[in-house]
Amino acid sequence: MTETVTTIPAPIPTTARQNRLPTRALLGLFLAGFISILTECLPAGLLPEMTRTLGTSVSLTGQTVTLYALATALGAIPLARATATWRRKHVLQLALAVVAVSNALTALSSDYTLTMALRFVAGLGTGLIWPLLGGYAARLAPKGRQGRAIAVALAGTPIGLALGIPLGTLLSSIGGWQLAFYASAAVTALTMAWVLAAVPSLPGQPVETRIRLSEVLVIPGLRPILFALATYMIAHNLLYTYVTDLLSHVGMSRQTGWVLFTFGVTSVLSVLVVGANIDRHLRTLVVVSTVVFGVSVLVLGVVSGVPILVYVAVAAWGFAFGSSPSLFVGAAINATRDAADIAQSITITVFSASIAVGSFLGGLLIAGLGTASITWAALILLIAAAATVIAGKKRAFPTSV
Template sequence: MIDTGTTIPAPIPATARQNRLPVKALLGLFLAGFISILTECLPAGLLAEMSHTLGTSVSLTGQTVTLYALATALGAIPLARATATWRRKHVLQLALAVVVVSNALTALSSDYTLTMVFRFVAGLGTGLIWPLLGGYAARLAPEGRQGRAIAIALAGTPIGLALGIPLGTLLSSLGGWQLAFYASAAVTALTMAWVLVAVPNLPGEPAETRFRLSQVLAIPGLWPILFALATYMIAHNLLYTYITDLLSHLGMSGQTGWVLFTFGVTSVLSVLVVGAHIDRHLRTLVVASTVVFGASVLILGMVSGEPILVYVAVAAWGFAFGSSPSLFVGAAINATQEAADVAQSITITVFSASIAAGSLLGGLLIAGLGTASITWAALFLLIAAAATVISGKKHAFPTNS
């Protein structure tokens, strides 16, 4: 990711002045976010086949995911700044076009270096998309319903996370790993068509009103939001990236598919529940998300050979995580208001860097201390996140939100 008094940094279009959400436009933003995270996760379910084609090890092929996230983290702020004055739909369409071409070229490539280049470029495209979504959705929404609009637009992230690996694996079984990338390119092209027809082309930010990065970082409350987001997302990626290893450690190596399905179902349920309450109960929802996630990790760290408890913990984890992007982006918009566009690019940089950091740290912990260590590291991070959220009553997560 807001109270009803949130200031949005541009006039609300006439179509949004009615007391209803512009569902078709928000669906276009949802699809853009879904495509972004789907493209990032896609190789995770295809590593064995991709490594055979590219002539590399599975671990090296797995860096296609890390590099994508790194490109998004590196590109989010400078690209958002460079395109700040452009009309919003023009930026979104350009970014989606980059993803279309990159995915198609990835499917055609049999060279590891070229594939990594294409993945990096695709990640830059996402670096343009994600900083747009929250603010774009908020500007399209009627007053008092911006939080719900943000939740819908950003729901593509948890759903893409939940479906990315299973979809990639399914398509690969039907026609090889290349089919998964061709399909992703095709869906992205269809998303461009939907955006062209359904999403209003809002103006960018006038040059004279643009905020410097240093000004935004000095806004009270933003640093605690970024810290809580980083610790939360690193904890998630410690576990999610190595979920197969974790389940094997817990004696459930043959149930990965069902566990991921459980996570996906409760993630979607989270979007529906949180979206209905985010405008009036943002603080309560963020606190609940961090605490429930922490409790689920504690269960995972303490149980072994108890499948029912593992499923309960994973269901709670999915429910806590599902709307976390909406919650943290909403908090950043609420805290920064007129500088929300810049704040979102910073937030997405932290979000993407945390994905890469979680994957890297998890690998190091498993190699050095064993699989069990990732649960305790995640719990430590979530305690820090929860403490930050709970203590941020004045600016970051105010009690009146």
């Protein structure tokens, strides 16, 4: 059986040597993605301290994460279309500047309303960054290596997810929650400098070649990809947003740091494994990711009282999830080809909206049915995702090109 080859119908710049990835440029894109998701997750590890400063409840302060994701979801498509003709590097630098300034001002804020407004603006910055990364990486890579380039560029997302909460907690213990936001702003500024020096400037999309959103949504295969992505990401955020409550429920609250470390390590390992194989085995990797994630959630639900099995399940979860953004974005690019740019913005909208929905739905489930309910809700969603992926062997996740 021949597996899917990730192909991008875009010109290869002269800066990319044949069969060699432009490592320095891809590192700049990786850092941009890392900063985006790190900024989004940062408050989750700072909630008690931020709550005291802002004079609100933990649940209200937690909405700083939800609002950020919502802003990214709302902004991704209109901002991508508004800047489609701009040079890609200029868009990326503008977006990073918005995130850097918003983070610095958030550290200075002691007003809840102002903080929420700044988080919304920062989320809009991310709404510009994420739709850029996959297509930018593909255009920088030599032919036949686009999938690996996408995996490298988008690896910042799972690593940022894995490290966002523990990094925030660590920095808060050293110098307060404000230090975490100052540090994020500083790293963003350094990323801007790296992008300026190392990332080639590519042209935007000419107006006459732009495709309408309605035309993209009816492309065969795209809607199953978006459905699978939504169910997968909502399931992840049901669990990850409330991982502290979940671990407390199974009597492992004191091991939260180690459990998150395990998740992070296997997420990074996933990036390495998927990056080496995505160009030849995209379908197989997506199927394995959804099935392994589902099995790990089942283990968490059935044998959650056994610490060693919890670690095994979380390790499998991290390995399954680690490169999922690369897999779904790669599938969307394959399915849409000439409409890949707008398809990526749609994919990012679904991705970000799923983060907000997962966080919100998880809170409702815990309040109404208890912590254990989020595990079973996540499992139902993953069964739907896996069924969609497995069934989409013709267009969405094809077995052959």
